[in-house]
Amino acid sequence: MLQIRNLYAYYGKIEALSGVSCHVNQGEIVALIGANGAGKTTLLNALCGLVQARGKVTFHGESLLSVPPEGIVARGISQVPEGRQIFAPLTVAENLALGAYLRQRRGQRHEIAADLEKVYALFPRLYERRQQAAGTLSGGEQQMLAIGRALMARPRLLLLDEPSLGLAPVIVDSIIETIVNLRRQGVTILMVEQNARTALSIADRGYVLETGRILLSGPAAELLHDRQVTRAYLGKDYKEFTEGR
Amino acid sequence: MPDWRQEIPSREELELLQLERLQSTLNRAYRQVKFYRRQFDEQQIRPNDIQELTQVARLPFTTRTDLSHNYPYGLFAVPLREVVRIQSSPGTTANPVVVGYTVSDLRFWRELTARLYRSADVGKDDIVQIILAAGLNNWARDLKDGAEHLGASVIPFANLNFAKQLMVMRDYKTSILVTTPSYARHLIDVMETMGLVAADFSLKRAILVAEPLTPAVRREIAAGLQVSISTAYGITEVLGPGLAFSCPHDDGLHFSEDHFLPEIVDPESGAPCARGLPGELVITTLSTTAFPLVRFRTGDVTSLQPGACPCGCPLIRLGDIVGRCDRIFSVGGIKIxxxxxxxxxxxxxxxxxxxxxxxxxxxxxxxxxxxxxxxxxxxxxxxxxxxxxxxxxxxxxxxxxxxxxxxxxxxxxxxxxxx
Incomplete structure (x- = not known):
């Protein structure tokens, strides 16, 4: 579904990704794990056209790298950014409507209404608070809203950036459950996590990034088992890497 | 038979998988192993210069002498505390060959060996008897682990004489015999002296390992034991027999390309040989974590066969091992x-x-x-x-x-x- 070959990404002169190759198959949950600054978020941003990148990225056989961000959303890739980045003054319902912005312009009114119902079914809490300003939601609810907003674009591939960041463990569990549910509904997921244990517990496969390079890859269960090996590669970042913060 | 569509969806996907694994292996080798870092630096190559599989030809070779110079732990890419098995074999240089395995190395190795059995149509209902010389202990253990992983009933190698082995084979109703071509021929000899015939046994198949198998010897064993024959190829430096294995079509051995990258090079110049032409087999590991090998020169002369195999397995086929490009020779499967x-x-x-x-x-x-x-x-x-x-x-x-x-x-x- 998504194939990445030799991806380089830059922030100015700084090389944040140094030749990353990886892939995501239809229906999979793939986890990108690694310590802070390893290049995980950069990889997602490069996929969405948000940072300068070179290499070869194809989605269903079509090249992505020269496509502008809105074109990438139109092709079926949505990102749930780190720190949610919801529109705080707008209501929950308005935030969700914005997620379907491109589709509204194409006049898919009925489909959008149906998808909105699905999102509310997935997150009943959002339905209860649909008229409330998004900024007044709790961290977990904001994360639900961010995911809901991304789903409103009806993505084939959902990119999740640190979905568990800053959330209480019990909320993390419910977000994780949601992700598993989404996969069951046919959404393919590429997720970035510093909390490797959480990510690998639900992923099919994983890649371990360090300083913009992939050091290890394999079935998630194996990588989870290989925390010891991972520690060897990640040195002192190991604790942060396996236990979250 | 393995469902290849499940394991390896297509050639294109396999090649991306190989590239991913190659790049992460090179990143690890460069980061963790001084020898590789020095080698790469001398050639002014960084791991991320390798952007295509064919570019692997730019990397320096690793030889048995390099292994010997870095005896015992110099080429390990993980600290010893992560290594759960340290295996040594006599090797062919002054120092033994020492290979380390992490938990996940062992797991994937068992899966590979099980795949060798599955490709030979061995299943849970089979009784697998392993008869190998003491010098092939490492092979015997891997073949046992692989068969157990598959769920077959395994009679591991025991220090019995050939007559006793035959008795076990008959009484325990062994269906799969795992041995070397020379041992298989000897067993046929011993059967004759004991007045036993193939019909006294329940054998279906012989998996012949560790030595090249000539067509004549193959026919002799198939007739003498009344079995189908499967073969496998491996080298001690990357552990035992799951490296390449035969399929029912028996035209070459499928090379486990998903975990090892094969190349055929001219033994003199080191330049890549055209597909189908014979040369020295060079192997780069793609999945092992404890003991990665970059362009290891096996010394075995063989070829990679073009074209797809009718069995449906997309893994490329290795031709017969036609000889050695060094002075190493095999005594009943043990390289000297x-x-x-x-x-x-x-x-x-x-x-x-x-x-x-x-x-x-x-x-x-x-x-x-x-x-x-x-x-x-x-x-x-x-x-x-x-x-x-x-x-x-x-x-x-x-x-x-x-x-x-x-x-x-x-x-x-x-x-x-x-x-």
């Missing part, structure tokens, strides 16, 4: 360098090296090393006992250190064609 025998003779004779000649001998199907040593003034003794002692000590030394059987003759003048 002539210099190892030379230093054994020196050791026994306290530093003296007489002229000697090595040949392979056969006795009732079993291969042994035939050593002729030419008498000289230093060796000469009136006492037959002393000469016998030399021969006995050398035989024992070779059995204990290299795991091979030998016969030693002290002769006045060695026969022509000496080495």
């Amino acid at each position: 360098h002539p210099d190892q025998v030379g230093s054994a003779i020196q050791e026994i004779l306290s530093g003296h090296t007489p002229r000697y000649r090595l040949r392979l001998g056969q006795d009732a199907g079993l291969t042994y090393l035939d050593i002729e040593i030419q008498m000289d003034e230093i060796l000469f003794s009136d006492e037959v006992k002393c000469l016998e002692a030399i021969s006995r000590r050398l035989r024992r030394y070779l059995r204990e250190n290299l795991g091979i059987d030998s016969r030693v003759g002290l002769v006045e003048k060695i026969s022509p064609g000496s080495s």
